[in-house]
Amino acid sequence: MIYLSMKKTLKKLPESIKLVLFDLDDTLYDEADFVKSGLGAVAEYLAVSHGLDQSAAYKAMIKHFKKQGRGKIFNQTLSEFKINPTAVLIKKLVSLYRRHRPEIKVYQGVRPLLERLKSSGLKLALVTDTNWRVQARKLNALGIAKYFDRIIFTDKLNLKKPDLKIYRQIFKKFMVRPLEVLCVGDDPTCDFIGARTAGCQTIRIRQGRLMDLRLGPAREADYAVKSIKELSDFLRREKILCE
Ligand SMILES: [Mg+2]
Structure with missing residues (x-):
């Protein structure tokens, strides 16, 4: 105390x-558990939609999150994987992150x-x-x-x-x-x-x-x-x- x-x-x-x-x-x-679970949902989507290695995409997002918080995670990760971070794609990823079913306790x-x-x-x-x-x-x-x-x-x-x-x-x-x-x-x-x-x-x-x-x-x-x-x-x- x-x-x-x-x-x-x-x-x-x-x-x-x-x-x-x-x-x-x-x-x-x-709250970090919510972030991790949301980024997991986004990584799963990127694996299906853009053929990324799901685990590598997840690790990259976690790395950017640890470095500077949530602000630019998706832009930085997409750029890292040579994907154009268009406003439409970012919006989609933010929506997926917000709407995913969180695995938190x-x-x-x-x-x-x-x-x-x-x-x-x-x-x-x-x-x-x-x-x-x-x-x-x-x-x-x-x-x-x-x-x-x-x-x-x-x-x-x-x-x-x-x-x-x-x-x-x-x-x-x-x-x-x-x-x-x-x-x-x-x-x-x-x-x-x-x-x-x-x-x-x-x-x-x-x-x-x-x-x-x-x-x-x-x-x-x-x-x-x-x-x-x-x-x-x-x-x-x-x-x-x-x-
Ligand atoms: Mg609080």
Whole structure:
């Protein structure tokens, strides 16, 4: 457990937490698995449509992903295999990537944690940004939608974290005060600054691709843990989870 050095904001979690608000990507499952599974679907397509060696195409895409993230993977891979990266082909590959049936699993301990939170009488919500259809497919594949009282696809609302409107809508919907809401996420660019400004409690799980990202106190969470297990231990210690 790491208590961040933010003495002014460091406070004991109130036992009156009523709602836990989860982020999805890299908080409840490893987003890199989604990327790998999507690139696998694209490699399979390129093998059939352009006669590429499927495994070589996949390895090339993974290499470009590791080097510089998702931005130009398809352009670079096609160029590497001497295929003209036309706008039409890129669009097709992006669509395949987004629409594929993802092979992803929740992090170890997620299901028991969500079950324990529910049986402890807490309400659960999930807030996720970006293309809502893609996010819905991920949730389907993970099989965890049933645990949440509400799933908020910010994309459908033309919003994205850290917009305060998201949190205000949640307070209203669940009839809770900001301090009764605990937000759990992994991304210091957007998961905590809005939630904290809105008055919620925040916990960062340092896992996934942003685990080492440090953006300074203003964007950090009130608390940080390294895994779902540490999160569960923390919530038990703070008496948010019943024994
Ligand atoms: Mg995330």
